Amino acid sequence: MATGDTQPEVTVATAKPVVDESVPLVLVSGATGYVATHTIQKLLISGNYRVRGTIRSLKNEEKVKPLQELVPDAKYPLELCEADLQDKENWISAVKGCKYVLHIASPFPLSTPKNPEEVIRPAVDGTLNVLSACAESGTVKRVVLTSSIASISCGLAGHPGRQNNTYSEEDWSPPEACEPYERSKTLAEKAAWDFMKDLSEEKKFELVVVNPAVILGPILTKFTGTSVDIIKSVLAGEVPGVVDISMGVVDVRDVAQAHITAMEKPECNGKRHLLVSESAVPYQRICQVMNNEFVPQGYKAAGKMKIPKFVAWFLSMFNSQVKAAYPNIGKSVIYNTDRMTNVLGIQPQVADKMIIETAYSLIEFGLIAKTPQYHGPGGKPEAKAGEDKKDDIKPPATEGSPADDQTKPEEGKENTDEPHKDEQSQPEEKKATAEESYKEEQEDDTQKDKTDEKEDNSQKHETVVTKDDSQEDETEEKESKATD
Structure with a gap:
C-alpha cells in the first residue's frame, strides 16, 4: 500500500507534536460521542496508536476541550479534523494515512422522527462515504463499523411473528418491519457488507461489525449518548410511570x-x-435499582405507577417517546453472545452496576443537580458550606490512577483495560436486595392490579414512560453512535 501521500490538515489537540509517523494511525468518527470518547481514551492510554478523531466543527471549544483532556499526557497527542457524515470529501481527507478506521458516528434519536429519512439517510450515506474513502486511501487495512442489535432483532421487539426469541449474528432484521432507527441501522449495515462484496481486489480492506445493545455506563464528557438519557430521565424525576x-x-x-x-x-x-x-432488563428494575441508591440521597422515586398497555397506546398519540416505545411493550429478546465472550474476550457486567455508575457520572458532570443529601459514589456526605472539604467528590479518575480501585464510577476510563473489576459503587445491602425488591414489587403489582394484567397478559416486566423533552444538541447527537 502507498504510504507517501500528503497528510491531511488536522488540528493537534495538545501542545506536543506527533513525532513518530510509523506508529499506526486510527481514525475514530464522531469523536465527541459517548462510545467514541471511551474508545479514544483507551487507545491513547495504550500508547500503541496515534489517534485522529472527527468532529463537526473545530471551532466549538466546548466540545474540543473535553477531548483534549481525555488523556492530556498521552504519548501520541490526539489529532482532530472536521467531517460531516454526508460530506464525502471530508472523509477522503480524514482517512488519509490511517491504517484503521472505527466508524462509530451514527444518528440515534430517543423519539421517533416525523420523517424516517432524518435518520436513515445520514446512517446509510455516512457509512458509504466512509467506506468509499477507505477504499481510495491506499492505507486503510481494516474498518470496524458500529451497528446495533437493531439490525439483528428489530431492536427490542424481535422479528414480527417469530416464535423463537433467541437471536445470534446470523439473524438480520427485515427492514420493512422495523421502526425508523432500527431500519436505519439495518440498511446501513447491509449497505456496508454489499459495498465490500462489490469492491475491486486492488481496493479491498477488511470489515468487522459490532452490534451493541442499549449502552449504559459512566460518561466522560457532558455530551451524553441518547441511551444515557434513559437514566437521566429517571434521576431527574421525569418518570411518572412504567410500562x-x-x-x-x-x-x-x-x-x-x-x-x-x-x-x-x-x-x-x-x-x-x-x-x-x-x-432482558425490565425498565422497572432500572427504576428500582436507582430508587434504592438515590432516594435516600434526596432524589425522587421513579416508576411507582404501572401504566397499562391501552393507556400507553393513548399516550403514544401525544408523546413521541411513548410512541417509540409502544411497539416493544410486552416483548423481550434473548441474545447468543458466544462471540463476545469467546472471541472478543469480554465478560458481561451486571446491569445494576452500569445503571448506578451512569447515574453518578451524570451528577458529577453537573447534568443532574446535587441534592443536600447527596453523598457521592464514595458513600460520604458532602461537606456543608464553611466546612473543610478534604473529601470532596470529584469525577472518576482516569485509567491507571490510584483511584481506579475505589468505588467511584469508572467514567474516567473508556472501556478500561480491566473493565471487569467489581468495584462496589453502591452499598452491599443495596446490591444484594435490588433484584429482590424488584421481584417483591412485581408480586405486589400482581395482586394490586389484576385488571391491568387481564388487559395485557403478555406483560412480564415494566419500563419507563418519560416526558417528551426535546434533545439539547440534536446536531451533535447525530454524530454519536450506537448503541445505544
Whole structure:
C-alpha cells in the first residue's frame, strides 16, 4: 500500500507534536460521542496508536476541550479534523494515512422522527462515504463499523411473528418491519457488507461489525449518548410511570474494548459481534435499582405507577417517546453472545452496576443537580458550606490512577483495560436486595392490579414512560453512535 501521500490538515489537540509517523494511525468518527470518547481514551492510554478523531466543527471549544483532556499526557497527542457524515470529501481527507478506521458516528434519536429519512439517510450515506474513502486511501487495512442489535432483532421487539426469541449474528432484521432507527441501522449495515462484496481486489480492506445493545455506563464528557438519557430521565424525576418493556444492555467500556479488539484480532475479520451483557432488563428494575441508591440521597422515586398497555397506546398519540416505545411493550429478546465472550474476550457486567455508575457520572458532570443529601459514589456526605472539604467528590479518575480501585464510577476510563473489576459503587445491602425488591414489587403489582394484567397478559416486566423533552444538541447527537 502507498504510504507517501500528503497528510491531511488536522488540528493537534495538545501542545506536543506527533513525532513518530510509523506508529499506526486510527481514525475514530464522531469523536465527541459517548462510545467514541471511551474508545479514544483507551487507545491513547495504550500508547500503541496515534489517534485522529472527527468532529463537526473545530471551532466549538466546548466540545474540543473535553477531548483534549481525555488523556492530556498521552504519548501520541490526539489529532482532530472536521467531517460531516454526508460530506464525502471530508472523509477522503480524514482517512488519509490511517491504517484503521472505527466508524462509530451514527444518528440515534430517543423519539421517533416525523420523517424516517432524518435518520436513515445520514446512517446509510455516512457509512458509504466512509467506506468509499477507505477504499481510495491506499492505507486503510481494516474498518470496524458500529451497528446495533437493531439490525439483528428489530431492536427490542424481535422479528414480527417469530416464535423463537433467541437471536445470534446470523439473524438480520427485515427492514420493512422495523421502526425508523432500527431500519436505519439495518440498511446501513447491509449497505456496508454489499459495498465490500462489490469492491475491486486492488481496493479491498477488511470489515468487522459490532452490534451493541442499549449502552449504559459512566460518561466522560457532558455530551451524553441518547441511551444515557434513559437514566437521566429517571434521576431527574421525569418518570411518572412504567410500562412493560425490557431491553438488552451493555457497558460502554465493554463496547469500547470490543471496537479495539475487533480492530486487532485477525479472526474478527468479516464477522458480526453481538455485544449484550444482559438480554432482558425490565425498565422497572432500572427504576428500582436507582430508587434504592438515590432516594435516600434526596432524589425522587421513579416508576411507582404501572401504566397499562391501552393507556400507553393513548399516550403514544401525544408523546413521541411513548410512541417509540409502544411497539416493544410486552416483548423481550434473548441474545447468543458466544462471540463476545469467546472471541472478543469480554465478560458481561451486571446491569445494576452500569445503571448506578451512569447515574453518578451524570451528577458529577453537573447534568443532574446535587441534592443536600447527596453523598457521592464514595458513600460520604458532602461537606456543608464553611466546612473543610478534604473529601470532596470529584469525577472518576482516569485509567491507571490510584483511584481506579475505589468505588467511584469508572467514567474516567473508556472501556478500561480491566473493565471487569467489581468495584462496589453502591452499598452491599443495596446490591444484594435490588433484584429482590424488584421481584417483591412485581408480586405486589400482581395482586394490586389484576385488571391491568387481564388487559395485557403478555406483560412480564415494566419500563419507563418519560416526558417528551426535546434533545439539547440534536446536531451533535447525530454524530454519536450506537448503541445505544
